[in-house]
Amino acid sequence: MRSAMAQYRIGQAILSPEQPDFDQMLGSAYNSRLRPICQCVGDPGVPMYIVQINGRFWLKRMPNTGRQHAIGCASWEMPEEFSGRSDLYGSGLTYDEDKIKLRLSFPLSRRGSQAPPAAAKSSTDKPSVQADIKRLTLRSLLHYLWDEAGLTKWPGKSTKRNWAFVNESLTIAADGKTVKQGDLQHYLYLPEPWIKEHREEIAGRRRERFAATSGSDGKNAHQLLLLIAEVKEIKQAGIGFSTVLFHLPDCSFIMDQKLHERLLRHFGREVRMWTGKSPGHIMIAATFSVSPEGSPQFEEVSLMFVSEEWIPYENVYELALIQKLVADKRSFLRLLRYNRPSDAPMPAFLLTDHGNEPVALYVIDAEFSLDDRQVEAAASASKYEYWVWSSRTHAGAVPTLPAPLPPTGTSAATASHRDPLSTQSSISNMPTLSGGSVPPVNQPSAAAANPAETGAHMSLDAGDPLEVGGR
Secondary structure (H helix, E strand, O other): OOOOOOOEEEOOEEEOOOOOOHHHHHHHHHHOOOOEEEOOOOOOOEEEEEEEEOOEEEEEEOOOOHHHOOOOOOOOOOOHHHOHHHHHEOOOEEEEOOEEEEOEOOOOEEEOOOOOOOOOOOOOOOOOOOHHHHOEOHHHHHHHHHHHOOOOEEEOOOOOOOHHHHHHHHHHHHOOEEEOOEEHHHOEEOOOOOOHHHHHHHHHHHHHHHHOOOOEOOOOEEEOEEEEEEEEEEEEEOOEEEEEEOOEEEEEEEEOHHHHHHHHHHOHHHHHHHHOOOOOEEEEEEEEEEOOOOOEEEEEEEEEEEOOOOOEEOOHHHHHHHHHHHHOOOEEEEOOOOOOOOOOOOOOEEEOOEOOOOEEEEEEOOOOOOOHHHHHHHHHHOOOOEEEEEOOOOOOOOOOOOOOEOOOHHHHHHOOOOOHHHOOOOEEOOOOOEOOOOOOOOOOOOOOOOOOOOOOOOOEEOOOOOOOOOO
């Protein structure tokens, strides 16, 4: 799906993704090394660039240009102070020429029979003063990829998202990202969308992928893979537990007793919500090893709840607000904490359909120790309009929200330039073109200083029967 109002310039020509020959022209622009110019704010426009991933062409926003786009544009970037991602710039997130380098707080290899690392602190705990707070944990890496995939943005119109779309969006988001050991995509494993008629081919590709990591690297170090998937159930199996994932009905992941105990201890609230049949999906981010027999076993695990629209939430109030915003066809952006603790005041959402500037939406869950006055003080210190919902004083229906307002000035032309299928934070799912004597399109400028243009949930290591529902 593409926005009918999205327009891009190649030389003197103005093109729209709705044109039947748009994809062909996109390939020509890529091969000719032409620069796409987004017209969301009129002339002279905002430069972008094109990449080729898995045989398809995709549009990426140039580094440090997100705030130059109109608020209704798919490439618009939120004010940095609102997201926990800004805490990681220059440490967990840095530029390395034309790639973004990610520094992780967890390993992607394990030597010999080395035990899994100790459990990371739960995000509900206050962070300790240590260097790792500036690195990406499993939770913050999941947040980062969700942001980069555009899955935190909602366009304000009816649309459908499924695992096939999420899978593709995350694959695109991982492109151009590196870790210490190499390209992130080399380690990332996303289950293929399950098609019964193709089950043998799918299983064969999975076995081939697992087999490539089941041995050592010659230095007695076993490579780990990074899984992102939707959990169907966790059930006792022998001396440990078996984790069954959607789209992997013929392959279960082993979770040992100690990891299961930590899962219950660190994610007890999430598990209670899960067994309560909350709507949506529960996502798992985990590192895992593969035995010589081909059996995958978890090393570290993080969980995140997402709504039916695949938008992350941390409590029932945030879920209720998502449902209200979606039902009212509002455009909004979900903000994620990354490494910030739960008692750090920050908005949960930004309304992006209230004029030319966002409105910060704060949600206070009374179960946590966050004081209403702290939130009010933090919100009032910002230059942006804000709205606060505290469950301590109003635990019922969602309070009245700021009404939608049309944008004014040059950004008014992009009021309908919002599309969840094309809203990667730095990667838009809309191919695009550009031209003239502008710099080559195939890579961004290496002069970018930091990844400020890229955007639920705790991490722990590797057990009462636990069976938890899926969708």
